[in-house]
Amino acid sequence: MDIPNALLATTSPDANLRKQAEDALNQAVNENAGQLMVTLSQALAAEDFPTPGRQQAGLFLKNILDAKDYALQELKIQQWYSLADDVRNAIKQYALSSLKAQDAIAAHTAAQVVAKIGSIDVPQKQWPDLLRILVENVTSGTDSVKHASLETLGYLCEGLDEDSLEASESNQILTAIVDGIRKENPDKIRLSAVVALRNSLEFVNENFSRDAERTHIMTVVCEATQCTDVQVRVRAFECIATIASLYYEYLGEYMSVLCDLTFKAVQADQAEVGLQSLEFWSSICDVELEFIEEGRYGDPAVAAANLKRYVETVLPALVPMLLNTLTQQEEDQFEDDTWNLSMAGATTLTLAAQVVEDAIVAPVMQFVTTNIQSANWHQKEAAIMAFGSILDGPHQQTIQPIVENAMPVLITCMNDPNALVRDTTAWTIGRICEIHGVVMARCLGPLMQLIVAGLDQESKVAAHMCYAIHYIFQSFSELDEGTTPLDPYFGHVFDKCLMTCQLSSEENIRVSAFEALGMMIQHGSSNATPHILSRLTSILEHLEGNIEKHKANPAYGQEFYGLYTCACDVLVVVIQRVDHDIRPFADRIMQCLLNIFSTGHTTAGEEAFLATGALAGAIESDFKKYMTQFYPVLIAGLSNVQEHAVCASAVGVVGDICRALGADVNVYIPEIVNQLLVILRFPNLNRTVKPPVIAVFGDIGLAIEGEFEPYFQHVVEMLLQAAQACVAVQVDDEDAVEYLNQLRESILEAFTGILQGLSSHNKGPLMVPALQGIGQFLALLSAETNRSDSVTTTAAGLIGDIASILGVQAKLLLKEQFIQSLLLDTSRIDDDQAQSVASWAKQLVDETLRL
Structure with missing residues (x-):
């Protein structure tokens, strides 16, 4: 089959x-990528x-050069530059000419191709006339060419890093876009230009710093918010929201106009325009x-010096506007989670409460008290949403008395016939449990009854009840007492949660209920332990039953x-809580884990x-049989280095097993050490894996003690190489x-672990040749200003x-x-353990130096 x-x-x-x-097509890429790319660009043109x-030619050409993974993208860039100059130039010229295509789809596809090549070539100065050509197209081309070229600029800016353009280049782009x-x-042209401006804003900080240029940009964007085309208005307000994030310090002289535009x-x-207008205030x-x-x-x-307090200044007008949006719920909002004006208004109100703190309380509470008993569900739900939205922000002494007084009303609202009212009430109660949980002590009885009953309601309501359980137990665990006020309710709530985990057919409810169970196990008082074990x-029966169902229906694995x-x-939390008492259940637990x-x-x-x-940490040497x-x-x-989270978890288990089995782990160590070294040599290793892999050699050394000698040379060489790579970084990163x-x-x-392990077999002197490298590492640490206390x-x-x-x-070192x-720095750390370590180490060093 030929290419066309x-x-x-x-x-x-x-x-x-x-x-x-x-x-x-894939075979053609592998056989001769350059020739295929020329053919594709010709087909596009x-x-x-x-x-x-034509569309498929352009998309396939773009995808040859494009990758989401950083390492793969770098490889594709290398492959692009491995092509001969005349081949690359031909591809670029055909793609550029396609921007003038009479067919709109072909021109749109060409914009993506040119932008992709430009994102590679422009930072490397390999396409010096691209921006000039695009600017000429925009300023003097036909309408279709202007549109395609503006699309290209938008895609190009989206694909470039912030430091990829010089000031002269960003000026060219901005001139064309404006x-x-x-x-x-x-x-149609205005829309593509506004989209391009949104993508270019990160590059034009110098232009925004100049009054005349900034005012010109703001003027054309504000004019675009009044365009008859709704999509132009949406994108223009999106630009304004981005400007608020990037150039907040320059907004003062435009705030009066921006307030007027966004409020109107x-x-x-239309709702989609209003949503972007609210995004401006969220950005502020x-x-x-x-x-x-x-x-x-x-x-x-x-x-x-930088805080302009725009939100506080406009608060008298902003709050009523936001509260009005809360009453504009969709009729089917409970079933449909599509983002809408009332949701966006609540989000902005939440942020405003965090900014202005106590000042938000009076105007919002006036609205709440007026509407929370309303027969109109729109008004009632809006009042509850408004209350829930301002819980985080005002000082506790201001909001907590209001929360206490509100709880009886909220509990009543959980019986409302409208599902959205109950859903928002459940969410608000969950927020109270999270932010003001201890306040609940006075109404725990009714609250716990409400939570248990709420677990039987609609899935969204039940999920909020799980959220409330999660945070109420976390709040009371902080009382640091042998018992908590939650003790009388623990068994009933725990069993209801467990039943929800086992009987619910909806995964999101099961997940929420399991998370609530975990928090109860983790934070319940000591009186709860017998119930948890029972x-x-x-x-385990529920888990085992589902494992058997999965085995019988392997095609439906996603359900399990x-x-x-x-x-x-x-x-995990059960084992951590009961520790050695888990032993009677260990065989069943391990069998379940092996089946999983x-x-x-992966997850x-x-x-x-x-x-x-x-489990290994809890049953210690008994783990050997598994x-x-x-x-x-x-x-x-x-x-499994590609799945870095799995790999890191497996590394963690190596440490756990070493601590559990001690010297008995030695029989497994040769292959484990070899595999750990393979991990460290993996070229695209996710960096989060490296520290635990290195640290686990200390666990191995402590476990097998003198038997570590066969691995000593390779491991210490690796450690010293890693130490040399620990160069300083910029403070702001x-x-x-x-x-x-x-x-x-x-x-x-x-x-530390290797040295301590070797010393138990009098093999500590093996470390002497490494002291010079260790000393260089310690010297680097001593000079490092960003060194952590740990x-x-x-x-x-x-x-x-x-x-x-x-x-x-070691006297020389x-x-x-x-x-x-x-040692002096350690002694100055405000931590008893650090000071104890410093004192102990200094005494030993002083004694050694006296020898």
């Missing part, structure tokens, strides 16, 4: 023909080729919340995986590993700093072990100034 016919066949209703066509074929938005242009859109325009709230947080936990002076048999995941979560592993499901397998680790069956499962998990601290701590833990304390612990175990052999600096 294959392209046409990809749209055939005949599945076999489509498969043949796709196979032919061919005016006499049928539209479906020209396209002008009200003199047809609506919410109150009088988000920015102001960031500054408020900065004022609380960062630099108050900077926060005060129900464990029922939990969610249950397995939730059941494993519950087993056999399904091969269920991940949770099953966590449950296995918890190793014959479990060991192949463990190795398979360690080998919080994620990188956190990861680096995790990595450093894991290296320290590994050295890293500092762990480093002090390793220093103490080196002094204790190696003595005078221990007299270094950075050693004293690390």
